[in-house]
Amino acid sequence: MRSIYGKILAWAAVTSALASAGFAATFWYVSASxxxxxxxxxxxxxxxLQRDEAVxxxxxxxxxxxxxxxxxxxxxxxxxxxxxxxxxxxxxxxxDRSGLAARAEGPGRGPRRPLPPGGGPPPLVSPPTADGVRFxxxxxMHGAPWAQTLPYFLWIPLMVLGLLYALAVHLVRPLRRxxxxxxxxxxxxxxxxxxxxxxDEIGELSRAFDVMAGRxxxxxxxxxxxxxxxxxxxxSPLTRLGLAVRLARNGDREAAMGRIKRxxxxxxxxxxxxxxxxxAEEDPLARHRDExxxxxxxxxxxxxxxxxxxxxxxxxxxxxxxxxVAAGDRELLRRAVENVLRNAVRHAPEGTTVDVSLRAExxxxxxxxxxxxxxxxxxxLGDIFRPFFRIEDDRSRASGGVxxxxxxxxxxxxxxxxxxxxxNARPGLSVAIRLxxxxxxxxxxxxxxxxxxxxDV
Numbered sequence: 053m054r055s056i057y058g059k060i061l062a063w064a065a066v067t068s069a070l071a072s073a074g075f076a077a078t079f080w081y082v083s084a085s086x087x088x089x090x091x092x093x094x095x096x097x098x099x100x101l102q103r104d105e106a107v108x109x110x111x112x113x114x115x116x117x118x119x120x121x122x123x124x125x126x127x128x129x130x131x132x133x134x135x136x137x138x139x140x141x142x143x144x145x146x147x148d149r150s151g152l153a154a155r156a157e158g159p160g161r162g163p164r165r166p167l168p169p170g171g172g173p174p175p176l177v178s179p180p181t182a183d184g185v186r187f188x189x190x191x192x193m194h195g196a197p198w199a200q201t202l203p204y205f206l207w208i209p210l211m212v213l214g215l216l217y218a219l220a221v222h223l224v225r226p227l228r229r230x231x232x233x234x235x236x237x238x239x240x241x242x243x244x245x246x247x248x249x250x251x252d253e254i255g256e257l258s259r260a261f262d263v264m265a266g267r268x269x270x271x272x273x274x275x276x277x278x279x280x281x282x283x284x285x286x287x288s289p290l291t292r293l294g295l296a297v298r299l300a301r302n303g304d305r306e307a308a309m310g311r312i313k314r315x316x317x318x319x320x321x322x323x324x325x326x327x328x329x330x331x332a333e334e335d336p337l338a339r340h341r342d343e344x345x346x347x348x349x350x351x352x353x354x355x356x357x358x359x360x361x362x363x364x365x366x367x368x369x370x371x372x373x374x375x376x377v378a379a380g381d382r383e384l385l386r387r388a389v390e391n392v393l394r395n396a397v398r399h400a401p402e403g404t405t406v407d408v409s410l411r412a413e414x415x416x417x418x419x420x421x422x423x424x425x426x427x428x429x430x431x432x433l434g435d436i437f438r439p440f441f442r443i444e445d446d447r448s449r450a451s452g453g454v455x456x457x458x459x460x461x462x463x464x465x466x467x468x469x470x471x472x473x474x475x476n477a478r479p480g481l482s483v484a485i486r487l488x489x490x491x492x493x494x495x496x497x498x499x500x501x502x503x504x505x506x507x508d509v
Contacts (some may be wrong), residue, residue: 055149060223064216072209096502099178115144131191138184153177153188153370192296226254228259282440286322289315304387344382345409346417346487347372353390354408357397365402366395377485385487387473388464389419391457392483396423399481418486424480433474437462461485 086176122133122144135143140150156175178187229246233306236244245265248258256330293315354370361368378385396406404424411418428436429445435441441457458472465472470487 055265059215060220064213064220068209068212068216069381075205075208082106086093095176096179098178099187099189102129102133102189103135103178103181106133107181107185108185110143110252118144119372129189129191131189133190134188136188137188138180143185149188149233151189153186154191156188184421187320193197223254226250226258231256233261233265237265240337242272246272277439286319289318289322318378331429341379341380344378344380344385344386344418346376346378347374349382349389350408350410350419352385353393357390357393360394361397361400361406364397366397366399366400366404366406368397368408370406373410374417376410376412376417376489378417378468380487384464384467388461389421389485391461391471392421392485395457396421396425396481399403399423399425411487415489417489420482420486422477422480422482423483424477427476427478427481428474430476433476437472458483 104330105125109117113120118135122135125133129506133243134149136149140148140153142149152175156177160402176189176191177473182375187188202338226248233244233246242265245262247262248255250258258502283416294313296308296311299311350372351369358368393406393408400406400423406424407420407422409420411416430441432441436443437458439456441459463473465485465487468487470485472483472485474481476482
């Protein structure tokens, strides 16, 4: 049986059948078992009194007196009553009732109440007198025997089956709904969600599916968007390469080779940035986490970018207000800060300063890079971290950027449990990177800012 629904119902049916059988067996055993010691003593006492009364009536009034006494007993104790001699014969009509007496007595056990084979009343017999006289009673059953009363208890297994059926429906219905959702999602319905409000494990599984489906849909949408962006980015340099080839064929080889070199360099830069973005998307669990001194890292990056700043006619100014150590992948952190720093240099007007600062407080290090360019529209502050996003009139095409630097920085920072945000500084744009520290206290402030002078080019 492959259906959970069928398995639950089969299990419920077997359980109910076993419970009913156990109930019936217990009911029969209790009904047919020996009377309790207290009940036996009580019955022996009553039968003894009835015997003595019947013997007195027999001796005082003969058969008529005995018959009258037995009628009085039948009025108080419904059933048949007999006074037997030593051989088990009825003293009134001489009938042999030794079989009833033997079945009621039981060897060495005193009075007992087994149910007769036909389901009639259980016979009762008193202890004998000194001359062997016994009193035999066949009481009428006030209730039906167990075989007759058992059908009245059938509502119990029926109720159990009904409750188990409701339980099966309660468990299987959301599983079937989850199965349909998985099938629909597998067929391409990425918008499929369950939206379960259950608080049990099935609800948790459904919500986990919704989260998984949302992430997969987001990743696939991002992948499609990335493919579209890459296709768009490749189209322009490839078109210009075609024009350069036609230009070379027309005879202006020097101009054509210069254009071909520029477009090849642009394609190389695009491929390199794509590889960097893919590297930032790798599994963070596979990376080595080392202690990274952020102040030393910033000093190294400022030194490395100083030449680029000089070429732009601007300067870099580092203000490291603390000695901060973060735990993570040094190359990823270096790439993140470097991309932000080079982006700031790229958009810094000539003759301005790009400020780089480091602060450490409450277990969080903040690296802030600010240029004094035109900034970006407020509505685009969050979009600038998306791959290939560009603002109208953006100069990154002319300056060699491909729109992936900030996207790489965002992903690298996220892999370290940090955050990155941009804000308009008016003038310019300020990008702040917040990273959790490894638990060390911030060191003393180093002396003075480091300034890289502006150099005319």
